[in-house]
Amino acid sequence: MSIILHGVPIGGGIAIGRAHLVLHSMEDVVHYSIDEEDVPAEVARFDEAIRATRKELEMLWGSIPENAPAELGAFLSLHIMLLSDITLTREPRDIIASQRCNAEWALKTQCDALVAQFDAIEETYLRERKHDILQVVERVFKNLDGSASDLPPVTSLLEDVILVAHDLSPADMVYFKDSNFAAFVTDVGGATSHTAILGRSLDMPSVIALHHARELMRQDEMVIVDGQQGVVIINPEETVLSEYRRRQRAWRDARRKLSSLRKGVAKTRDGTPIELVANIELPKDVEDVKRSGAMGVGLFRSEFLFLGRDTLPSEDEQFEAYRTVAEALKGQPVTVRTMDLGADKNPKWLNHGVADNPALGLTGIRLCLAEPLMFRAQLRALLRASAYGQIRILFPMVNCLPELRQSLAQLALAREELAAENVPMAPKVEVGAMIEIPSAALVVGSFVRHVDFLSIGTNDLIQYTLAIDRNDDAVSHLYDPVHPAVLKLIGHTIKTANKANIPVSVCGEMAGDPKLTRMLLGIGLRRFSMHPANILAVKQQVLATHLDEASPLAARMLRTEDPDRIADLLNQLNALPGT
Ligand code: PEP
Ligand code: MG
Numbered sequence: 001m002s003i004i005l006h007g008v009p010i011g012g013g014i015a016i017g018r019a020h021l022v023l024h025s026m027e028d029v030v031h032y033s034i035d036e037e038d039v040p041a042e043v044a045r046f047d048e049a050i051r052a053t054r055k056e057l058e059m060l061w062g063s064i065p066e067n068a069p070a071e072l073g074a075f076l077s078l079h080i081m082l083l084s085d086i087t088l089t090r091e092p093r094d095i096i097a098s099q100r101c102n103a104e105w106a107l108k109t110q111c112d113a114l115v116a117q118f119d120a121i122e123e124t125y126l127r128e129r130k131h132d133i134l135q136v137v138e139r140v141f142k143n144l145d146g147s148a149s150d151l152p153p154v155t156s157l158l159e160d161v162i163l164v165a166h167d168l169s170p171a172d173m174v175y176f177k178d179s180n181f182a183a184f185v186t187d188v189g190g191a192t193s194h195t196a197i198l199g200r201s202l203d204m205p206s207v208i209a210l211h212h213a214r215e216l217m218r219q220d221e222m223v224i225v226d227g228q229q230g231v232v233i234i235n236p237e238e239t240v241l242s243e244y245r246r247r248q249r250a251w252r253d254a255r256r257k258l259s260s261l262r263k264g265v266a267k268t269r270d271g272t273p274i275e276l277v278a279n280i281e282l283p284k285d286v287e288d289v290k291r292s293g294a295m296g297v298g299l300f301r302s303e304f305l306f307l308g309r310d311t312l313p314s315e316d317e318q319f320e321a322y323r324t325v326a327e328a329l330k331g332q333p334v335t336v337r338t339m340d341l342g343a344d345k346n347p348k349w350l351n352h353g354v355a356d357n358p359a360l361g362l363t364g365i366r367l368c369l370a371e372p373l374m375f376r377a378q379l380r381a382l383l384r385a386s387a388y389g390q391i392r393i394l395f396p397m398v399n400c401l402p403e404l405r406q407s408l409a410q411l412a413l414a415r416e417e418l419a420a421e422n423v424p425m426a427p428k429v430e431v432g433a434m435i436e437i438p439s440a441a442l443v444v445g446s447f448v449r450h451v452d453f454l455s456i457g458t459n460d461l462i463q464y465t466l467a468i469d470r471n472d473d474a475v476s477h478l479y480d481p482v483h484p485a486v487l488k489l490i491g492h493t494i495k496t497a498n499k500a501n502i503p504v505s506v507c508g509e510m511a512g513d514p515k516l517t518r519m520l521l522g523i524g525l526r527r528f529s530m531h532p533a534n535i536l537a538v539k540q541q542v543l544a545t546h547l548d549e550a551s552p553l554a555a556r557m558l559r560t561e562d563p564d565r566i567a568d569l570l571n572q573l574n575a576l577p578g579t
Contacts, residue, residue: 002235007185007210009230010199011533013255014248015183016224016241017160019217019234022172029141031105039100043093046103049143054083056139070284071198075132078308079169082136087114104144111137125345131189135169162223164214168195183225185213185232199227203533207232258536262293266539268521269546275527276535276542277333279507283321286328288532293539296332298529299394299455299507300325302378303339306347312374318381326389333390335455335529337434338378338407340396342367359469364397364434369406379414386426394455398433401446408450436460436508441489448500455529456493458508462486481510482519482570484561491558494524505529517541518573522554544578 034042061076082088088110095106111133118130160182165172167188182204189195189208199206205227217223217234224233224244228251233240266274277298278289282305289297305313305321313321326334341350342363355361368375385391395407411431418425435441436457444454458481463470465486468479480486490506497504505527510516512530514537520528521542528538553573557566 002233002237002240003216005207005210005213005216005232005234007207007213007230007232008189008196009227010196010206010208012183012199012203012205012227013251014224014226014228014244015160015162015205016222016244016248017162017182019164019219019221019223020161020181021214021217021219022163022165022168029104029108030102032102034096034100034102036100039097042096042103045144046092046096046106049103049140050083050089052143053136053139054080056143057083067287069198069202070282074282074308075198078132079136081310082132083140088133088136104141107137107140107144131167131195132169135167135172138167138169162225164217164223166214183227185210185223185225187211187213200531200533258540261536261539261543264543266542268542269544270548272526272547274521274542275503275505276539277335277505277527277529278532278535279529280325280532283324283328285532286325289329292532292535294532294535296329296390297325297334297336298505298527300334300336301340302336303341303345306339306341307345309347312347315377315381318378319384322382322385322391323388326385326391329389331390333392335392335394335432336382337394337396338365338368338375338382340364359463365395365403365407366397366399368395369403369410372410375410376414376417379411380418383411383414383418383425383429384423386429387424391426392430392432392453394432394434396434396457397436397460398447399437399439400443401450404433404447404450434507435493436464438465438489441493444493444496445500448496448502451502453502454493454497454504456490456504456506456508458486458490458506458510461489461508465489480563481513481516482557482563482566484563484566487523487558487566490520491523498524503527512538514538514541515570515574518545518550518576519554519557519570521545521547522550522552522573523558545576549576 057076057080061073061080064073064076091110092103092106095101095109096103099106099109114133115130118127118133121127163181163184165184165186167186168184184199184204184206186195186208187210196208199208205225207225207227207230210232213232221235222241224231224236224241226232226244233244236244266276268274275295277296278292278294279299279301280286280289280297281301302318305318322334322336340363341347342361343359346358362370368378379393382391382393393411395404398404398407408431415425430452432453432455433440433447433451434455434457435444437460440447441456441461447454459470462468462479462481462483466478466480466483468475470479494504504525505511506520506525507529509530510520511528512534514534517528517538518541530538550573553569557569557573560566560569
């Protein structure tokens with residue numbers, strides 16, 4: 001009998017193969033009492049498991065392949081760091097002694113307590129870090145019961161292998177790196193969990209949050225993984241199998257066709273040049289930018305340099321990161337957004353407490369201005385890096401003109417300081433503001449005289465305009481990029497920037513959605529910034545669009561307030577012939 005499961009799609013196309021179950025020990029932990037005199041031996045057994053796990057992770061860290069995504073190393077380092085945390089390594093020893101129980105039970109008790117603490121955190125990004133604890137603890141369990149080396153190698157299998165796991169840690173990913181695994185599915189994981197982030201950067205079919213996949217699947221059972229739709233089919237019927245084989249071929253053909261577009265310039269059929277640039281999070285992502293054919297970086301989310309670590313990165317460390325990217329892109333623009341911390345991105349060292357409404361609290365430029373020393377260090381690092389390439393500076397979450405003026409004043413002070421120290425800098429560094437709060441979109445006319453460019457952050461603009469938490473699954477069906485109110489704000493921003501003759505881009509997810517490319521072109525957008533993986537699909541749409549045909553339909557979309565009419569016009573726009 002075939003079974004269909006639905007989870008969170010992470011992308012990467014379609015895989016058809018045999019299930020390989022990754023076993024987990026945590027769920028089967030039993031409790032037993034030990035005698036007083038056996039406590040030291042049990043504590044020693046626990047210590048040995050911690051030591052072995054650390055050694056194992058360090059070994060795996062040393063064998064990360066060169067071409068692995070940057071996140072893999074960062075996440076593995078985080079796991080090694082967690083293993084040094086006393087809450088994980090000391091507390092269970094005390095539990096063994098005080099409760100006279102086995103090491104497994106002590107570790108599970110402590111792990112449950114830590115997970116409960118994480119569950120109480122409101123910010124999604126931080127809350128999801130509980131999965132990192134669980135993944136590390138899972139490894140310690142395997143060492144406790146001696147099954148660490150029991151992960152069966154899968155290289156010998158001829159068919160594509162689908163890894164099926166309760167959760168899959170970065171260390172598991174490195175372990176399986178030499179296997180011909182073609183896809184992975186997990187029972188747990190949120191859209192911003194490390195498993196999801198890794199899945200996206202590996203660009204392989206993956207679906208997470210399936211809840212019971214591992215229970216329902218048997219080893220070597222035939223499985224289809226559709227990473228686009230978030231569907232997993234266990235033991236598919238022959239007709240379903242051949243339909244998915246056809247879809248898989250079509251998907252691969254489309255990808256091949258797309259890769260032939262890498263070299264040519266992006267311009268519409270009427271010859272209008274369009275700038276396609278990339279969003280990155282860490283300097284190592286630059287390799288993806290180069291491979292994608294993007295013309296530079298439109299959004300470097302610099303706050304990722306500040307996350308997942310115990311201390312603030314120094315000015316010099318930041319300077320090196322920005323310089324690396326600027327030099328690697330050889331004069332192409334590198335737009336660095338100043339740290340957009342707060343809301344769901346709160347590093348440990350930032351002691352601002354937990355706000356009732358973090359997304360409405362001290363975030364983005366508000367936080368930068370509230371922490372002038374931290375802000376100044378970043379601005380100095382950016383100005384120093386400007387001597388090595390085309391650095392642009394972008395301020396996030398700007399709400400009103402005074403905030404913009406204060407940010408520019410901080411930048412001027414940083415420049416004065418560096419000039420007095422005779423530090424080389426580019427004579428002119430372009431500065432821009434993100435338009436991602438409705439208030440900013442409405443008063444954008446007051447910004448244009450003060451900035452060199454604008455960038456519309458549609459992810460937040462939609463969240464704040466529609467009062468929909470972008471991280472909350474319960475309201476995700478209401479998160480609508482083509483809501484008439486959102487379109488009006490985007491349209492107004494683009495029109496105002498074009499009239500003032502300053503470049504404007506969209507750098508939210510909308511820019512990377514090929515279904516929206518024609519509409520955005522039609523309302524006057526000429527610069528798109530997106531995940532490197534989307535560049536070619538958007539380029540294909542650009543090449544197939546004639547502005548004379550797209551503009552009137554897009555203008556009508558902006559005029560109507562009827563969502564059905566908007567959907568209809570969007571369909572008409574996308575149905576226009578391509579050549
Ligand atoms: C946005 O809000 O659209 C954006 C690009 O910024 P982030 O997704 O990092 O908030
Ligand atoms: Mg944003």
